[in-house]
Each structure stands twice: as structure tokens, then as C-alpha cells.
Amino acid sequence: MPREVEPSQNEKQFFARALQENIRLDGRAFDQFRGLEVEFGEEYGVADVRLGKTRINTHITATVEPPFPDRPFEGTFTITTELSPMASPAFTSSAPTPTEISLSRLLEKTIRRSGALDTESLCLIAGSKVWSIRADVHVLSHDGNLVDAACISVMAALQHFRKPDTSSEGQNVTIYTLREREPVPLSLLHFPYCVTFNFYKVEKGKNEEDEVKMLIDGCGLEEALRDGSLTVGMNRHGEVCQVAKLGGMAVDAVALLGCIQVALVRVKDISAFVAKRLEEDAKKRDKGGMMAELSAENDRVS
């Protein structure tokens, strides 16, 4: 039966004492991410991301559709999230839980609204035919920090995806199959990633003020016991796409600015890591070094 799993009293007290002694339960530093692993599938556009025990799989597909009537020059990009009940006892297959709603909103704001994917490049014939890119995010295992892992997964999959090459004459569009022409990567303008901070109020005793401790990338137990949280979406150039602090305890404004600085360092690490994995995957697929010859990209585009 669907039920949010509440930690026991013993876990709550142990965790509070550990925070007072500046110890994290899995031995990490307070600003350290868990082990990140990104793997790509056989098909283009499938990314499997593991952040500790949290596991998210994203699949990108592209179809040709008519555009929205008020935006005839732009393609469409939708992100759908699916929290399967096998990921956690808190998820049901019927009604979207608050976790699911906040996850899809944060992904929407960070990736879609910030214009990471250049939708104008998806246009084939203005007003009648455009590419519709769809990202399906499947959460396979939930051990905390779905937002960060989902964001990495979508961005990695978008960078990995190749859409079929096309040519157009007048109102007719020819879409080449994979055997006729090599597929073409998507045009991404920037690469935003999310970093989530969890806040905890630590009591110091009667004479001292309560202290606020901040942890990055909380696991399942740390997320369940948090007093407040902040999610920052930004790219490696320091451009902030969104800042979401949805309720929770009050945090000093200067501390929030400090969080954004810490997030920048983490986002640079994540960007470099994903780029490295993509490069390794490209090398594996590059048979005999022919990729440079087969690519249909023009120099001025890339």
C-alpha cells in the first residue's frame, strides 16, 4: 500500500546527534555528491544515471508533428516523468504524488523554460512540420535526490541523442533513415544541471543559538529528515536558470548566495563528468575513425 516511509525515532535521534558532531551517516563530506555513474544505451538517446542507490533512466524520441499555431517556427519539447511504484513504496501508479509534481516542475523550469534545447532548430517547414522531441524520465530506484539525478539524466540523454537527417524542397520533407545518412545531434544552447541542498536545524543548547547545517545530495533518510531544501539550476558558466525553495524552514539570505557558489563548483564537476562519458561513448561507436567523414554537421553550426 502506498505510504511515505517515516524514519523511526532511533534513526531521527541518531541522525540529529551525528549532525551535531559534523558526521554524515555514509561518511561523505557535507558538500560531496555520491558516486555518479552515467551509462548510455545501444540506441541513441538512452541515458542511465546512478547517484548512489538512486537510479534514473531517460529515453529521448523524436517524431514529426505540426507545430503549435502561435509558434509556427519552433519545434516542441516535452519532458514526462514516471515514478514507478517499484522505486519506492510512496509512489502509486494512479495519482501523481507531490514528489512527482515537484520533480516535473523543476525539470520543466531548469531545462525546458531556460531554453537548453534550441527549439527553432527543430523546425522543418514553418507552420506545418516540426520535430517534436519527447524525453521520458523513468525513476527506477529512489534513494533521495531525484531532481539532480533526473536533470543529469535528461541532459546526458539530450546530448547523446541523434535525430534523423532531413532535406526539404518546398513543402516536402525527406527524412533519411539511419542507413541512408548518419543522424544529426540536437542543437543545445547551454547545459543546465541542478544541485539540491538540504537544511537541518541543529539545537546547540540553551545558551547558544540554533545552528543551520546544510547537506548536498541527501540520501533517502537525509531527505526524509530535512527541515528545508533549496534546488539551484545553473550551467557551468554561472548562469542561474532557477532557484526553488519550496517552503521549509527560513534560511539566511546570505547563506543562500553561498549555496549558489557551492553549486557552481558542483555543476562544473558534473558537466565535465558527463562530457567525458559522452566522449568515451562516441569513441566506442566510432568504427575505424569514419565518423568525421560521415557527419552532416556544418562547421559554422558547431
Add this chain to the structure above:
Amino acid sequence: MAATMFVLPGQELDSSLLPSHPTLPLKLGPGLRHIPPNTITPTVAGQLCTDKRKNAVWVEFNGGRYIPTAGDLVIATIQKSSVDVFYASLSDYTSNATLPQLSFEGATKKTRPQLAQGALVYARVTLANKHMDPELECVSSSTGKSEGLGPLIGGMIFNVSLGMSRRLMLPKPADQGGLVLLDEIGGQGIAFEIAVGRNGKVWVDSKSLKCTLSIGKAIQDTDEKTLTADEQKKLAKKVAREA
């Protein structure tokens, strides 16, 4: 105890694999099913184990989901209390088990134990079948004494696999289960208290927080990485150094 052979569900078992005894009838343990008249088939994948002395045969398997059986010792989390019964959860996906408020040592109608939501108890399963919610007790029904059962105060709870909790509860963990970790940690002079629940939970308490945490993590590492006896000895030394 000998004879280990890997079996799959529904596999036909050769009668030579089953032990025979002149006087005792054959006892079937978990993982096997008798289909009259003559067939005995495994229902899970695992190692087929036999015991010639007791004329018993069973399958050792490491499942993911705890299925309550009568007589098991488990660690339950109190979810809510009603008129004269507590509702305690044994595992995340299942319905709650009932724990009567009078099944504690020294409990009468006037003095009931006060357990808040989220409290941990070490209990024994009294009733378990697939049609009903399981029932627990925190006192031995024959003697009326708690014998180690009851609320667990302080410490920390860690999740382990079902196979690991079974190994921890064997009468001779070192010989039968290849588990020397806890003996080694005790041998290094660390004082700790431990309670193992068959539902995959281990409660640890020690003098300092770091000590408790490192012992719990050591048990989880032994489980996840399937450490050998030598590796467990090294891990025990590391735990002793950190404490």
C-alpha cells in the same frame, strides 16, 4: 550438514539427493513443497541443504521480501496505537502487524507500555499466515519474561539483506555462515550491543556515535560486498582503529 547443490524453482529432484533415515520421517524446510504422492519440488532458487541427523532438507535462498513465519524474531516499528493493540510495521510494502499492549513484561491493564509512533521493538512473531496480518509478542508466552524482547532505546538501525540476517542469527555464525566479523570486533575490545531482526534489520548500540556507525556500516559492507573471513578480519581491525 553437507551436500550443497543449486536448484531452480520447479526442478525435479533426484531421490538420491534427499536424505533417508530408518526411523525419522523426512522434514521439509523452507523453499520446498510436497505434491502428493511422491514429488518434492523446490519453489525458490537457492542451494539445497540437507541434515542427515535430523533427516531434514531445505533450500537456502536470499530473497528480497520478508515473509513472516511464526517463531521468528523481528525488529518492528510502531506506527500507531489503538485501544489495546499497537500496529507495528515489519517491512515497507506490507500491512502492519498487531502487537497487543499486554504482551510486554510486567504489563497489566493499569500499567501499559507507552510507545510513541516510530519506536522500535524487538518482538517475536506469534501468528503468521498469508491470509491474515501477522501478530507479534514482546514477552515469552510460557515464562512471562521478556527475554531480551521489548523496546529498543537509542542506537541506530541498519538494513541488511534477509540472507545476512539469517547468517547473523545462526547458532555458530563462524562455521555455518562464514561470519567472523562480530567476533573479531568484540575480540578487539569494542563494547557493543546488537539485535538482529529476521526482517532484514540490525540494531546496533555502542558507547560512541562513531563506533555505532562504523559497526553498522561494517555489517552492511560484509553483506553487500560478500567479504570473506580474512577481509572481515581486516574490516574489524579498521573498525577498532576508528573507535
